Amino acid sequence: MKVQVQTLDAAGSGEIELNDAVFGVEPRADILHRVVTWQLEKRRGTARPTRERADVARSGKKLGNQKGGGAARHGDRRAPVFIGGGKAHGARLRDFNPSLNKKVRALGLKMALSAKVADGSLIVVDALDVAEGKTKALSAQLAKLGFGAKALVIDGDALNVSFARASSNLKGVNLLPAVGANVYDILKSDTLVLTRAAVEKLEARFNG
Structure with missing residues (x-):
């Protein structure tokens, strides 16, 4: 499927082809529930x-x-x-270290990404460059893009320094590298924002 690519100024920047095997999977509530439960239980610490x-x-x-x-x-x-x-x-x-097959975890992430595409809350941007890393400038740009109350922004291998600096004081904006993409944070966000580099890394993650 093709999705419109935008800049941070809400201007058009062409289109990108999304892999249906990653972004076009039919979501299943039972799979998403299993992955989210596994992820939250992995966070729990064990008492000595x-x-x-x-x-x-x-x-x-x-x-x-x-x-x-x-x-x-x-x-x-x-x-x-x-x-x-x-x-x-x-x-x-007390053991809070459950196991879950890698195939189920991968399927859950595909379904979470596909769910954001299906409900129209996915935004693909060309890059995350912010002039001088100013929070005021970024806040105005995000208002044009129509970010929700909670936005998850996923970049490529490394985080954009200017965007990370500008968004650090913005409530509701969470920034992750592509390797940190996870089902819980994706489902919890109102808007999922991917860069071109993030799309390439996520597709390569499943195809590799």
Whole structure:
């Protein structure tokens, strides 16, 4: 399919042919849900587990007589009341590192890109050059392009320095390189903005 390419000043800059195998896939809610769930669970950190009574390497021999010793009645040195003993009700190791096939992850990204094309919220720009890296100049340009409240801008291999500097103070504008494109950020954005270089990198990512 062909899509109109614009400049940051909302002027026409020709057309670009999008690969239907990447940008023309029919979205499926179950695939997108699986990928987003996997991505969010991968972000979660795991608590460092503590050693409980059964994990401490100490003798299980009873310390003394049950009665008559004038001291508390203890079973062994692994009790939580002793220094070095097992911790009572300590943190448990919880695994938040799920697995998901690479094919499903790749399919989810294709579907997320295709969903933005289908609902008309994809904008392809020629380049991201901003004069002197000024936020005021970029803000005026984005108003012409009609960016939504949340816009995800994806560049090529490296981020455009002037755009990164100008957009750093703009609320709702998120900038990523092509290698960082992911399903969660794409679906969360109101507008997806791709440069020509980003389109080439994304298509090469799947065709390679």
